[in-house]
Amino acid sequence: MNLLRTYILPRILQWALVIFVGISATFLIPRLSPRNPVDEMIGRMTAFASIDPHAVVSMRESATALFGLDGTLFDQYIRFWGRLLQGDLGVSFGNFPRKVSDIIAAGLPWSVGLLTTTIIISWTIGVFLGALAGYFHNRRWSQFLERFVVVVYPVPYLITALVLFIIFGAWLQIFPIMGGSRGEPALTWKYISTVLYFGFLPALSIVIGAIAFRFIMAKALTTTEIANDYVQYAELAAVPKRKIILFYVARNTMLPQVTDLALAFGAIFEGALITEILFAYPGLGFVLYNAIYNADYNIIMGIALLSIVGVATAMLIIDLLYPVLDPRVRLR
Amino acid sequence: MFTTIRDLIKFSPSFRFGSLILLLVAVMIVLSFFSPYEAGKLRRKVKRNQPPSATFVFGTTSQGEDVFWSTTFAVRNTLTISLIAVTIGRGIGVMLGMLSGYFGGIFDRVAQSAVESFIVIPRLPLVILIASILRGSMTMYSLGILIGLFDWAHPSKRYRSQVLSLRERDFTHTAVFSGMSTVRIVIREHLPFIIPYMLADVISGFLFSIGFEVTLSYLGLADLDSPTVGTMIYWATYYQSVFAGRAWVIIVPIVTVVLMVLGFYLMSVGLGEYLDPRKRLVRLSADAGEEAQDDDPRKEKDDVWAP
Numbered sequence: 001m002n003l004l005r006t007y008i009l010p011r012i013l014q015w016a017l018v019i020f021v022g023i024s025a026t027f028l029i030p031r032l033s034p035r036n037p038v039d040e041m042i043g044r045m046t047a048f049a050s051i052d053p054h055a056v057v058s059m060r061e062s063a064t065a066l067f068g069l070d071g072t073l074f075d076q077y078i079r080f081w082g083r084l085l086q087g088d089l090g091v092s093f094g095n096f097p098r099k100v101s102d103i104i105a106a107g108l109p110w111s112v113g114l115l116t117t118t119i120i121i122s123w124t125i126g127v128f129l130g131a132l133a134g135y136f137h138n139r140r141w142s143q144f145l146e147r148f149v150v151v152v153y154p155v156p157y158l159i160t161a162l163v164l165f166i167i168f169g170a171w172l173q174i175f176p177i178m179g180g181s182r183g184e185p186a187l188t189w190k191y192i193s194t195v196l197y198f199g200f201l202p203a204l205s206i207v208i209g210a211i212a213f214r215f216i217m218a219k220a221l222t223t224t225e226i227a228n229d230y231v232q233y234a235e236l237a238a239v240p241k242r243k244i245i246l247f248y249v250a251r252n253t254m255l256p257q258v259t260d261l262a263l264a265f266g267a268i269f270e271g272a273l274i275t276e277i278l279f280a281y282p283g284l285g286f287v288l289y290n291a292i293y294n295a296d297y298n299i300i301m302g303i304a305l306l307s308i309v310g311v312a313t314a315m316l317i318i319d320l321l322y323p324v325l326d327p328r329v330r331l332r
Numbered sequence: 333m334f335t336t337i338r339d340l341i342k343f344s345p346s347f348r349f350g351s352l353i354l355l356l357v358a359v360m361i362v363l364s365f366f367s368p369y370e371a372g373k374l375r376r377k378v379k380r381n382q383p384p385s386a387t388f389v390f391g392t393t394s395q396g397e398d399v400f401w402s403t404t405f406a407v408r409n410t411l412t413i414s415l416i417a418v419t420i421g422r423g424i425g426v427m428l429g430m431l432s433g434y435f436g437g438i439f440d441r442v443a444q445s446a447v448e449s450f451i452v453i454p455r456l457p458l459v460i461l462i463a464s465i466l467r468g469s470m471t472m473y474s475l476g477i478l479i480g481l482f483d484w485a486h487p488s489k490r491y492r493s494q495v496l497s498l499r500e501r502d503f504t505h506t507a508v509f510s511g512m513s514t515v516r517i518v519i520r521e522h523l524p525f526i527i528p529y530m531l532a533d534v535i536s537g538f539l540f541s542i543g544f545e546v547t548l549s550y551l552g553l554a555d556l557d558s559p560t561v562g563t564m565i566y567w568a569t570y571y572q573s574v575f576a577g578r579a580w581v582i583i584v585p586i587v588t589v590v591l592m593v594l595g596f597y598l599m600s601v602g603l604g605e606y607l608d609p610r611k612r613l614v615r616l617s618a619d620a621g622e623e624a625q626d627d628d629p630r631k632e633k634d635d636v637w638a639p
Contacts, residue, residue, distance in 0.1 A: 014448060014449070017445060018448070018449040018452045018453065021449045021450075021453070022449070022452075022453045022458075025453070025458065026458070026461065029458070029465070150346070150598070150601070151594060153597065154539050154596070155589075155590055155593060155594075156542070156543035156547060156589070157547075158543070158546055158547050159546065159586055159590060162565070163586060165574075166574050166579070166582070166583075170574045170575060171574075263451070266452065266453075266455075269454055270454055270455070270456040270457075273456055274456075274547055288457070288460065291464075292460060292464045292551060292552070292553065293552075295467075297464070297465065300457070300460060300461045300464060301461060303457055304454075304457035304458055304460075304461050307454045307457045308452075308453050308454060308457075311453075311454050312452050312453075315452055
């Protein structure tokens, strides 16, 4: 009960607040701009044909109602929430009249798949390598590894992806540089193998940066952890090194890494967006990219909304899992 | 100040390499003022698509720009954008963090929940939304402002915790009990601790801004007519330089970004080590050769145990 009041409730409140603020921001930002999407749409429609002025007036009215732009700002805001709670994100301007929710739903599984795989891979490898390098920090290989990581870590996701794209996609042509799969979607090895093959480079470009970040953190944590008495005791008691690293040291460094995973989630998500754009991977990033080019604000808004809700929820889940992992939080 | 920098260059290899790289960057910026081309008028000046040669050190682009001289302008512009972003972002962050650290109470609670919400919200989609609405009217400076407005939450949190820890130190209590005014305590006693910390923070702010500038420009959301590292990459991909065998057009800006971020990062690593007093003592007291051993935390432990 105490846990509920001091730990779980504040986090759920924070989650609700974040989503409220974020969604209000995505509502306000396009409306503060001097551009009017209704005018732009009518401009596009009347660009190559002369249309009766009365028709234009009624077109403007129906488009204003369709985009939810009639009434005062407050009215619009209330209706915006009403529609949002029904899962209605409006219609796409570029692919009129396809629904934004349908377009996003088509891209979502690709993004979620890419993100989950890369996060699991990078977290495991990063924590493991970091623990090894922190434990054996005087060895030549660990120093070499650290130098390599220091060079890779500050490089923006876009640049890593671009370099992989140029080397493996364009020059060596080992991996495809466009798309997410080949053939009819089915649960056969033939199809799944193309998914893995097409996803390899996009995943690698995210994993490299994410591993570097995890590694630096894991190494720092391990260096402080091995100063503890129990490590020395274990060494004196001739506990196998493998066991000390994996079951004593690495296990203790995992807790802060889990909390940090919640914080780093947003960054990895942004990285995934960029990677998908670059490799024309059919996830949300690519949908976003096309929307930028078509000035399709509804889709950009939908993706911004979804990413705020998604990232906040993922962080909430990780936060709520924390007491399960750390008994100290449970007992406090 | 100067002795600090000298010590850092002498004892911290990462600071040494970092400052060397940034020196190179600075040389590029200085060169941009002596460019044979006028700023903003680089296109259609030289023969298109020339590979690197003695005349054109880094070759030329499909728009008839000399890649070397564009790079000098690009480095300058990217750093200008980052400078604006860092000034705004850290300005808000420092103010908010210090105010909520010193005032506490309701102000702190409201500010903190705003900061926490802002940290969670993924910035890229929101910035893309704003930038795509402003597209066409975006300038270099508004891009800097936009990036800055999205980079204050993390710094403010860090400054707040710095202030909170400074407030609990003994010397603060001593100053308070000896009747020193609050303003004087902040200026005389606390700022000397915060300023070096700010320096390291500002440097890491540059890292973020450069990355964001490159990303937004690559998406075509920046002012595409002023050369920045990001717009160079944008035009290089626009004219398919990779597939057309004109790799130098894209490799040069990529290497420039990597060098810039690496320089800033290495410098911040060096400064961070300097700011951690335990590590600093170890570094400054040890000779270069013994460094690695003295860094070993278990070694320190042995010394404590020794009678």
